[in-house]
Amino acid sequence: MNLLVIFIGAALINNFVLSQFLGICPFVGVSKKVDSAFSMGMATTFVMVIAAMVTWLVYHFILLPFKLEILEYVAFILIIASLVQLVEMFIKKVSKPLYDALGIFLPLITTNCAILGLALNAVLKEYNFSETLVYGLGAGIGFTLALVIMAGIREELELVDIPKSFQGAAITMIIAGSLALAFMGFAGLI
Amino acid sequence: MKEKTAIQEFVKGLWDENPVLVQLLGLCPTLAVTVSAENGMAMGLAATFVLLCSSFLVSLFRKVIPGQVRIAAYIVIIATFVTIADRFLAAFTPDISKSLGPFIPLIIVNCIILGRMEAFASKNGIGRSLLDALGMGLGFTMTLLVLSSIREILGSGTWFGMDVMWGSFSPWSVMILPPGAFLTLGCMIAGANWINNRRKA
Numbered sequence: 001m002n003l004l005v006i007f008i009g010a011a012l013i014n015n016f017v018l019s020q021f022l023g024i025c026p027f028v029g030v031s032k033k034v035d036s037a038f039s040m041g042m043a044t045t046f047v048m049v050i051a052a053m054v055t056w057l058v059y060h061f062i063l064l065p066f067k068l069e070i071l072e073y074v075a076f077i078l079i080i081a082s083l084v085q086l087v088e089m090f091i092k093k094v095s096k097p098l099y100d101a102l103g104i105f106l107p108l109i110t111t112n113c114a115i116l117g118l119a120l121n122a123v124l125k126e127y128n129f130s131e132t133l134v135y136g137l138g139a140g141i142g143f144t145l146a147l148v149i150m151a152g153i154r155e156e157l158e159l160v161d162i163p164k165s166f167q168g169a170a171i172t173m174i175i176a177g178s179l180a181l182a183f184m185g186f187a188g189l190i
Numbered sequence: 191m192k193e194k195t196a197i198q199e200f201v202k203g204l205w206d207e208n209p210v211l212v213q214l215l216g217l218c219p220t221l222a223v224t225v226s227a228e229n230g231m232a233m234g235l236a237a238t239f240v241l242l243c244s245s246f247l248v249s250l251f252r253k254v255i256p257g258q259v260r261i262a263a264y265i266v267i268i269a270t271f272v273t274i275a276d277r278f279l280a281a282f283t284p285d286i287s288k289s290l291g292p293f294i295p296l297i298i299v300n301c302i303i304l305g306r307m308e309a310f311a312s313k314n315g316i317g318r319s320l321l322d323a324l325g326m327g328l329g330f331t332m333t334l335l336v337l338s339s340i341r342e343i344l345g346s347g348t349w350f351g352m353d354v355m356w357g358s359f360s361p362w363s364v365m366i367l368p369p370g371a372f373l374t375l376g377c378m379i380a381g382a383n384w385i386n387n388r389r390k391a
Contacts, residue, residue: 018368019368020222021217021218021219021221021222021368021371022218022222022296023218024217024218024221025215025217025218025301028214028217070273070277071273072295073269073272073273073276073295073298074266074269074270074273077265077266077269077298077299078262078265078266081261081262081265110299111299111301111304112299113218113296113299113300116295116296116298116299117292117296120292120295120296121292124291124292163380164383164384164387165380165381165383165384165387166376166380166383167383168383169214169376169379170376170377170379170380170383171376172376173372173373173375173376173379174372174373174376174377176372176376177369177370177371177372177373177376178369180367180368180369180371180372181364181369184367184368184369
């Protein structure tokens with residue numbers, strides 16, 4: 001039950017993009033087409049789950065016992081960067097089509113603040129291992145959901161006559177605002 | 191691009207290449223922390239500090255850091271200064287540090303900083319890099335200050351904690367909630383576009 005609450009909380013109520021403002025850059029950058037938005041979301045979810053597990057293990061079995069909490073940020077960002085590299089090589093070996101489909105998005109995941117935010121949040125909330133895992137999964141699904149909804153709206157937007165000053169990023173922000181308003185409706189869910 | 195004078199390196203970050211409004215970098219902290227003017231200011235100054243220090247180091251070592259591992263090297267340098275800024279804020283302004291929460295450590299992945307390292311500090315001398323970093327940092331801080339002032343005044347009726355609105359004003363609480371951040375920033379970007387389009391015309 002507790003795990004379900006964490007999952008829904010991370011995916012809908014405290015949606016990483018629309019209520020915690022994590023991962024806004026890919027949200028604005030890669031939300032032009034539904035296809036690429038979905039691939040990006042899936043790749044991010046994948047890295048999120050693995051990163052959540054590895055950072056948890058490193059924090060609890062290396063940093064805490066040796067009283068190295070001050071190195072938390074440096075350690076986490078290095079783990080994430082090398083993990084993304086590893087995942088990239090792994091996918092390239094195992095499934096070439098998937099690798100080609102993800103393309104440039106994969107390395108860019110390193111600088112997605114949602115991943116580092118997830119790792120730091122999980123430590124802050126003192127989740128245990130399985131909770132961290134579910135938290136990562138929920139956050140990833142929530143990220144994908146927001147990205148795909150946004151891409152769907154932006155595809156329609158191409159047919160619309162937008163005032164000159166609002167074209168591009170400005171209208172994206174306004175739409176994100178309305179989406180965030182809609183997602184606030186999930187607040188009463190649990 | 192033409193060679194810029196030192197003054198121009200500094201000034202460009204304030205408006206022409208403003209990191210938030212024109213380059214659309216560093217949007218996550220911009221949206222998240224601007225609930226009150228105080229938080230916006232603290233975040234802006236912390237990011238400026240990290241930007242200045244890392245620019246200095248990266249520029250100093252630009253000929254020593256090998257090309258293949260440069261990004262990793264930049265990230266470690268940035269993460270070190272972020273840790274310093276984080277401990278400093280936690281020690282001297284615990285309230286602000288608490289309300290900024292994970293967004294201080296997230297300065298590490300703020301694309302403004304990594305972007306400036308890659309695009310500027312790794313190619314230019316120390317003096318120019320520092321001027322560039324200062325300009326970008328101040329541009330970021332100013333944008334944050336304006337955005338957070340709008341949100342705090344409309345959303346809570348205060349500015350830096352002082353009452354500024356008339357007595358019967360009822361705060362628009364949506365402004366301090368997530369949707370308000372997106373809407374206000376959207377309007378600010380549109381405003382910047384409008385001004386730039388008019389200047390060009």
